[in-house]
Amino acid sequence: MQDETEFEDTNGNWSWWPSWRPTSMSLLKTAEAKILACLHNDVWARFVTLPDQNRIWTLTVTNKTVRRASEQASKTPLVMVHGFGGGVGLWIRNLDSLSRSRPVHAFDLLGFSRSSRPPFPTDAELAEDQSVTSIEQWRQTVGLERMILLGHSLGGYLATSYAIRYPDRVSHLILVDPWGFPERPQPEASDSAGQGLEVKRSAPPRWVKAIASLFSLFNPLAVIRAAGPLGPGLVTRFRPDFKRKFEDIFDDNTMTEYLYHCNAQTPSGEVGFRAMSESLGWAKRPMMQRVHLLPPALPVTMLYGARSWVDSSSGHSVAQIRGQSPTRVIVVPNASHHVYADQYEVFNNEVQKLCDTVD
Numbered sequence: 001m002q003d004e005t006e007f008e009d010t011n012g013n014w015s016w017w018p019s020w021r022p023t024s025m026s027l028l029k030t031a032e033a034k035i036l037a038c039l040h041n042d043v044w045a046r047f048v049t050l051p052d053q054n055r056i057w058t059l060t061v062t063n064k065t066v067r068r069a070s071e072q073a074s075k076t077p078l079v080m081v082h083g084f085g086g087g088v089g090l091w092i093r094n095l096d097s098l099s100r101s102r103p104v105h106a107f108d109l110l111g112f113s114r115s116s117r118p119p120f121p122t123d124a125e126l127a128e129d130q131s132v133t134s135i136e137q138w139r140q141t142v143g144l145e146r147m148i149l150l151g152h153s154l155g156g157y158l159a160t161s162y163a164i165r166y167p168d169r170v171s172h173l174i175l176v177d178p179w180g181f182p183e184r185p186q187p188e189a190s191d192s193a194g195q196g197l198e199v200k201r202s203a204p205p206r207w208v209k210a211i212a213s214l215f216s217l218f219n220p221l222a223v224i225r226a227a228g229p230l231g232p233g234l235v236t237r238f239r240p241d242f243k244r245k246f247e248d249i250f251d252d253n254t255m256t257e258y259l260y261h262c263n264a265q266t267p268s269g270e271v272g273f274r275a276m277s278e279s280l281g282w283a284k285r286p287m288m289q290r291v292h293l294l295p296p297a298l299p300v301t302m303l304y305g306a307r308s309w310v311d312s313s314s315g316h317s318v319a320q321i322r323g324q325s326p327t328r329v330i331v332v333p334n335a336s337h338h339v340y341a342d343q344y345e346v347f348n349n350e351v352q353k354l355c356d357t358v359d
Helices: 025-036 069-073 124-142 154-165 206-215 222-226 228-238 240-245 254-263 269-276 313-322 344-356
Strands: 042-049 055-062 078-081 104-107 147-152 170-176 300-305 327-332
Touching (some): 025 254, 042 124, 124 269, 147 344, 170 344, 313 327
Parallel strands (some): 078 104, 147 170, 300 327
16 A cells, blocks of 8 residues: 655644644555455555645545556446545455455545645635535546545535536546534414414424533534544544444554544634534535536436435435435345444445446
8 A cells, every 4th residue: 555755744833742642644644555455455555636736635545456457447436525524444344355356446525534624714615616526626636537536424515515526527426424504493483373283393402502502612523622532532432433433453442543533633624614513413504405406417316325314305305305316225124324334235236236337
């Protein structure tokens, strides 16, 4: 695996934090390297430098057992975009399988994991634009003409925005438990005559509203950084599911340590996400309002975990909005929000079949 020179990304007033938090870009690199060492196919890992000098950490995985490299090179590449707080290491169960017949590219979104962490605007539209523009600049720099674009959670939201803006570059859009699609529900108003038949939902207790208001003042993962040396244990305690999802690969805290180091660095993409989201996780610019802008001929597949907090009904709403356009909704049993890890064999098979429909 080829790896370019590591860089430390300290940022102004935050440069003193690493002395208290047990993290650094070097520790993140080490944690990721332990994960990627499990891959069997050929991996080219490097930083892709954008025109503005920001760098996107990128993996390109190809099948080393294929007889003729030209056969795989002729296939439309699959590009995988992780969700909020993630990084390329979370695709460890998928990269080998999905790269059997075509190149697979996975990158850390701008502001996350090992990619550069520039300032993000606090305006929702501008923050989204910065992320989407960085994806297009990445594509241009890597030299891809067209791609099968797969995005998970926040990555699905940004992948959709990208496909709307650059439709000629996407052959198939695969959205895995995408965040930010439905509009935030509005409180139901009672009938003016007091005779409405619908029962109004109970309002959240005042303490819930108070906590939500308090946390809206901070970045979503600020508690991990504020915990200092207790941060790694905090991630392990509150996300034990990540250890279980990969326990047949790692019998230690490798995955939760990776998550910690991904998110204990200087907040950047996290600031952008906060700008794009309402309190409690709704998008300020719901994608449901824009899916009609996707090219009618573009195939879209939405893949959900049956036990996910993301409601799969959004997928059916998208299919209804798109009418006769090719739109498919797949719900995977016994899978949570992280479908790609919970039911990775089903996930890999479904994605492989979708890719095969392209070429």
